[in-house]
Amino acid sequence: MADPYSDLGSQDQALQERIADAMEARCLEPAQIAIRQAYLQDLNLPPNAAALELGSGTGHVTRDLITFAGAATANGIEPSPVMVTRAKTHFAADPRLSFETGDAKNTGLEDASFDLILLHTLLCHVPGPEDVLHEAFRVLKPGGVLAICDGDYSTATTRIADYDPLDQLVRFMINQNVTNLWIMRQISAMLVDAGFSLGSRKGHGYVAEGEATYLLTVIDRGADRMVEEGLLFPETAEALKAEAQARVAAKSFFGFMSYVSQIAIKP
Numbered sequence: 001m002a003d004p005y006s007d008l009g010s011q012d013q014a015l016q017e018r019i020a021d022a023m024e025a026r027c028l029e030p031a032q033i034a035i036r037q038a039y040l041q042d043l044n045l046p047p048n049a050a051a052l053e054l055g056s057g058t059g060h061v062t063r064d065l066i067t068f069a070g071a072a073t074a075n076g077i078e079p080s081p082v083m084v085t086r087a088k089t090h091f092a093a094d095p096r097l098s099f100e101t102g103d104a105k106n107t108g109l110e111d112a113s114f115d116l117i118l119l120h121t122l123l124c125h126v127p128g129p130e131d132v133l134h135e136a137f138r139v140l141k142p143g144g145v146l147a148i149c150d151g152d153y154s155t156a157t158t159r160i161a162d163y164d165p166l167d168q169l170v171r172f173m174i175n176q177n178v179t180n181l182w183i184m185r186q187i188s189a190m191l192v193d194a195g196f197s198l199g200s201r202k203g204h205g206y207v208a209e210g211e212a213t214y215l216l217t218v219i220d221r222g223a224d225r226m227v228e229e230g231l232l233f234p235e236t237a238e239a240l241k242a243e244a245q246a247r248v249a250a251k252s253f254f255g256f257m258s259y260v261s262q263i264a265i266k267p
């Protein structure tokens with residue numbers, strides 16, 4: 001199956017809703033918020049900066065462009081109508097935020113109209129990420145900042161010992177849901193080719209905490225996908241989901257992935 005995030009607006013409503021739930025759970029985890037704050041807080045934007053998130057999902061990360069980066073306004077562009085409706089509904093009371101359906105490769109926005117553009121866990125899902133970088137370059141003002149953060153997906157694990165079967169679900173989910181596992185190891189050269197100057201690059205270790213809400217959605221979705229693919233019987237999938245929940249209850253669950261952020265400037 002092709003990565004459903006690469007064409008989310010065309011997926012059935014139930015899948016869009018399930019992915020929106022998972023995205024929302026991830027956005028709200030304190031360890032994920034800390035990662036976003038770490039790379040957005042020192043960008044030194046001009047006064048009244050206009051910011052844009054491409055691939056804005058449920059909109060929580062778009063709001064970080066105001067709360068962490070200090071932008072005056074933030075606009076989100078996202079192809080999934082389910083995501084855009086959630087973002088508009090949730091942030092209806094905040095006039096600084098706006099959300100529209102659209103494509104990061106062809107936004108229709110004016111040249112040189114934004115001070116900051118964010119791509120947070122977008123590029124790993126996009127076939128032809130160079131096209132998104134060229135569009136971001138066009139839409140940024142000279143001196144504008146492009147902030148990129150994505151998973152370093154080969155590092156994702158829930159393994160607590162050799163041959164741990166839960167880890168297979170995570171590897172399977174990444175295989176099925178990520179278009180380019182290596183994007184953050186390739187991004188610097190792509191940015192230079194697109195005309196950007198490189199700014200700071202940081203690594204961020206994500207360790208699931210507490211109820212491990214987001215990683216449990218990964219395990220649940222991985223188990224269900226294995227059933228759809230005929231790889232597991234439904235009762236085995238349910239047993240693996242129960243194993244993950246039991247580990248959380250017993251405080252023996254472990255989940256980890258590295259994220260990498262890269263700042264770039266349009267000269």
Ligand SMILES: C[S@@+](CC[C@H](N)C(=O)[O-])C[C@H]1O[C@@H](n2cnc3c(N)ncnc32)[C@H](O)[C@@H]1O
Pocket residue numbers: 005006007008009023027054055056057058059060061077078079080083102103104105120121122125126
């Ligand atoms: C993993 S989600 C991240 C959403 C949000 N940035 C966050 O971190 O919560 C990736 C998002 O990128 C969107 N996306 C995929 N291809 C896109 C494209 N060509 N243009 C704009 N958004 C796209 C998907 O619909 C999805 O909502």
